[in-house]
Amino acid sequence: MEAVMYTTDYRQTLATVLAELPAQRVLVLTDAQVGALYLEQTVAALAATGKAVHTMTVPVGETSKSLTTYEAISQKLANEHFDRHDALISLGGGVIGDLGGYVASTYKRGIAFIQVPTSFTAQVDSSVGGKTALNLGTQKNVIGTFYQAVTTIIDSQFLDTLSTRNLLEGYVETIKMSLLAGGDFAALTATISTPGEILTHRDALIKASIDYKTHIVAGDFKDFGQRKFLNFGHTIGHAIELADPDLMHGEAVGIGMFQLAQLLMPIEIQAAIRERLAALGLPLSSQYLGTVAFYDNLLNDKKVAGSTIDLVVLPVIGQPVLQTMPLTEFKTLLQGAN
Structure with a gap:
């Protein structure tokens, strides 16, 4: 590294x-x-x-x-x-x-x-x-x-020197890392509800995020295994981000995490994501979910392999797993929810 x-x-x-x-x-x-x-x-x-x-x-x-x-x-x-x-x-x-x-x-x-x-x-x-x-x-x-x-x-x-919106959209990636890592890191993000609190804890949040990512990447530099955990929220998030020119990357990732949790994760995980995002006024959904542009972007996602897609799910905070699903089944799930 x-x-x-x-x-x-x-x-x-x-x-x-x-x-x-x-x-x-x-x-x-x-x-x-x-x-x-x-x-x-x-x-x-x-x-x-x-x-x-x-x-x-x-x-x-x-x-x-x-x-x-x-x-x-x-x-x-x-x-x-x-x-x-x-x-x-x-x-x-x-x-x-x-x-x-x-x-x-x-x-x-x-x-x-x-x-x-x-x-x-x-x-x-x-x-x-x-x-x-x-x-x-x-x-x-x-x-x-x-x-x-x-x-x-x-x-x-x-x-x-960041605007509040830029600070918050970056913080979504910190929320993501904390839910993947669990422990004290997840406990810290559960307490944060204002931009000022983000800045107060900035050094701890940055170091914990980097420590987790370097640990993951050290065991899978070329992204064939556990490094895929870092894509949590990005499958749906990237498809929305490309469809919605007014949405920032982190905002889209937050939506992606929450929407995927609603489809495939326990209610406790849904609540953990919703509470961390909603406390800061971050979006949980998008009008572009389920549109033609959204599905076209999804098909071009790097996590698609042939007729399947790799999804990162959290059965428990701190214990991510990869779930491979046929694209047709994933699209049916999304259509049923939207």
Whole structure:
């Protein structure tokens, strides 16, 4: 697994990490929103290492995870004569981490990659574990590699600049991890009912999420077994997210967890999910459930294998299991509920 470093000064930590690498050139990849807040100070810190610092800013959102953007970044690296000893830093949320990781993993067959996740979703989930991805049209994450970052730098102070909605949608991934892990972690998320309480417990929530994910990934890096547990809520969630342009990723995952629980899990699990989401005003359903677009997206999900689909269910908190079901049976269940 890649190293995870916790800090209260990401700039100093990042400069220290970069100084220890053989890279002579580094590209800082960010988006327009994060760049406006943090790019200038990041570049200043890195320039002090004596490395040649280059930057690239892409538009905010999933549309940047495209082959067109990938080609533009790769061309930028080539134009600046980056070689295999150089490095790429992703400064941003999950989109920037996925995109930067894919570029780093493929440019000259791999250059050093450093993650600086700035969103809650990225800090607790997507920045750890080595998955990179691009979208193909409307199909989410169908192009990608497994490629470990040299280091992932976690600075929870980034969360202070998030909107409440962005904080809450990232927290859904923390709820997911806590229900999969059980124990004290699940007990902690059961007590949280306000955004302020999330921020109060941010460091404990982030560390518990990363600890659980690294434990899972260490035993199944290429996602053929227990790593599939981390897809809890994502089967229905991704299908809704792609159909509903106004829904954020974490919001869709929350809906996915609750809707699947209603179909296949005990009433105690349904209540545990509902209480954690509803306490913060997070959605439990979507008007897009059961629509043609929803089912089309479901068929393109990476968890579909032939005529079956892998579903993550929780008979008991802390004890996830995989349930493989014929697609026709799953569709019938969904239609019966909606």
